[in-house]
Amino acid sequence: MAPTFKVTYFDIMALGEPIRILLSYGGFDWEDNRVTKENWPVLKPTVPMGQLPILEHNGKVAHQSIAICRYLGKLTKLVGKDDWEDLEIDAAADTVNDYRAKVGRYHYEADPVQKEKIGEQLFSEIVPFYSKKLDEQAKNNNGFLAVGRLTWADLLFVGLIDYMNFMAKKDLLAGVPNLQKVKENVLAVPNVKTYISNRSDNHIF
Numbered sequence: 001m002a003p004t005f006k007v008t009y010f011d012i013m014a015l016g017e018p019i020r021i022l023l024s025y026g027g028f029d030w031e032d033n034r035v036t037k038e039n040w041p042v043l044k045p046t047v048p049m050g051q052l053p054i055l056e057h058n059g060k061v062a063h064q065s066i067a068i069c070r071y072l073g074k075l076t077k078l079v080g081k082d083d084w085e086d087l088e089i090d091a092a093a094d095t096v097n098d099y100r101a102k103v104g105r106y107h108y109e110a111d112p113v114q115k116e117k118i119g120e121q122l123f124s125e126i127v128p129f130y131s132k133k134l135d136e137q138a139k140n141n142n143g144f145l146a147v148g149r150l151t152w153a154d155l156l157f158v159g160l161i162d163y164m165n166f167m168a169k170k171d172l173l174a175g176v177p178n179l180q181k182v183k184e185n186v187l188a189v190p191n192v193k194t195y196i197s198n199r200s201d202n203h204i205f
């Protein structure tokens with residue numbers, strides 16, 4: 001029988017990894033479909049917005065990694081107890097994604113002069129800002145990003161942090177103990193632990 005879920009992404013962690021972690025957390029039957037650079041031009045015109053990741057389920061195709069994570073968060077009950085808590089979880093996820101995008105802006109800048117300029121601001125202002133804010137947030141939420149307990153925003157964060165560290169060429173959790181605790185709390189979940197210990201770390205990017 002075909003797996004219930006199929007996630008299609010490149011053979012890297014990046015935006016696909018939070019989805020893989022959430023599927024693992026849920027103990028779902030899922031296929032990890034990794035597209036090669038050679039096959040991508042053929043597949044690209046067939047996916048909703050010409051980008052990956054996508055998630056296939058029940059004959060339907062979903063796109064947008066955060067929307068997919070939110071959906072899997074609902075299926076796995078890693079959500080709020082009311083709409084306000086969901087708002088707080090969404091806000092935490094969006095903050096993580098904003099941070100990821102700012103680190104990405106540095107990594108993907110091709111012009112060396114511009115890159116140096118972006119890097120100066122990233123490491124003198126942006127990283128210290130997010131480190132302080134997110135560390136406080138984790139402290140106020142018992143080692144989680146929102147609502148004082150494990151939610152899909154924590155799995156999103158842990159799914160993205162290796163990619164972010166790779167792009168920054170720095171350990172963004174160094175000296176940020178409460179945020180580090182978020183990572184530890186997620187990695188302590190048995191299904192996540194099993195997935196992470198079996199995955200290949202050669203494919204961060």
Ligand SMILES: N[C@@H](CCC(=O)N[C@@H](CS)C(=O)NCC(=O)O)C(=O)O
Pocket residue numbers: 014015044050051052053063064065066
């Ligand atoms: N907002 C989208 C962004 C997706 C995206 O940027 N995907 C990139 C890889 S990380 C992609 O498919 N690049 C190949 C292309 O655009 O041809 C999401 O979060 O899913």
